[in-house]
Each structure stands twice: as C-alpha cells, then as structure tokens.
Amino acid sequence: xxxxxxxxxxxxxVWLKKEVYGEAPQEYHFVLKNGxxxxxxxxxxxxxxxxxEDMFRHHVNNARNDFSAWINDVFKDNHLAEExxxxxxxxxxxxxxxxxxxxxxxxxxxxxAKNE
Numbered sequence: 001x002x003x004x005x006x007x008x009x010x011x012x013x014v015w016l017k018k019e020v021y022g023e024a025p026q027e028y029h030f031v032l033k034n035g036x037x038x039x040x041x042x043x044x045x046x047x048x049x050x051x052x053e054d055m056f057r058h059h060v061n062n063a064r065n066d067f068s069a070w071i072n073d074v075f076k077d078n079h080l081a082e083e084x085x086x087x088x089x090x091x092x093x094x095x096x097x098x099x100x101x102x103x104x105x106x107x108x109x110x111x112x113a114k115n116e
Contacts, residue, residue, distance in 0.1 A: 022075040030070045033058045041075070045097045048090055056090045067093065 023040045024030075030038040033055050038044050044067060048056070059066040065085050072081030080100050087093050 022077070024074045028074045030066070030074075041071070041097060041101060045094065045101070048094045048097070051090065053090065056093075060088060060090075060093065062088075 026039075030044070032038065032047060032051075036047060038047055065087075068081045068084040071077050071084065077100075080096070083096050083100075084093060087096060
C-alpha cells in the first residue's frame with residue numbers, strides 16, 4: 001500500500017512540473033531584462049510579483065508581449081498566450097497566470113482522483 005501511495009505521489013509531482021508549471025528545456029528559459037532566468041510559469045509568476053514596473057514595460061508594451069510569445073512558442077499554450085496578449089498591466093497578467101495555474105491544478109487533481 002505504501003509503495004502505491006509513493007508511486008502516486010511521484011506521478012503527481014511529474015504531472016505538476018510538466019502539465020501545470022510546464023518546465024521548459026534550458027535553451028528555452030526566458031531571460032528577463034535584469035538577466036534572471038525563468039524556467040516555467042511558476043517562475044514567471046514569482047518574478048512578476050517582485051518585478052519593477054519599468055522592467056514589466058520592457059517586456060510588455062504596445063509593440064510586444066514577450067511573456068505571451070514565450071508561453072505560445074515554448075509551452076504551446078495558445079489560450080493563455082492569447083489572453084496575456086490582451087492584457088497590459090502587471091496585476092492583470094498575474095491574475096491571468098494565477099487563474100490558469102489554478103485551472104490546470106484542478107484538472108490534475110481530478111485526473112489523480114480518477115486513478116486512485
């Protein structure tokens with residue numbers, strides 16, 4: 001029984017990293033203006049929470065949305081990328097990411113519950 005529970009926990013961790021946070025291969029990590037590297041959506045969310053407004057504006061402005069492009073190109077999440085493309089404030093971007101990660105987490109929990 002403990003072995004099955006451990007396997008379920010390991011499976012959940014793999015799914016969490018892959019399906020919820022979407023860890024990118026090293027060559028596709030996002031490099032912020034300050035040189036900080038982001039490997040997944042969780043890193044992006046953490047970075048946004050402390051990111052100065054001028055750095056956010058460097059990556060998101062009328063000419064481009066680097067976060068939307070990264071999510072579209074690397075994670076192939078067209079839905080989230082399109083949603084972020086429409087947003088132009090840091091708080092809206094954070095809320096959209098939180099909502100997206102919560103939805104993915106809920107979907108993962110439902111899948112895990114079916115497998116038990």
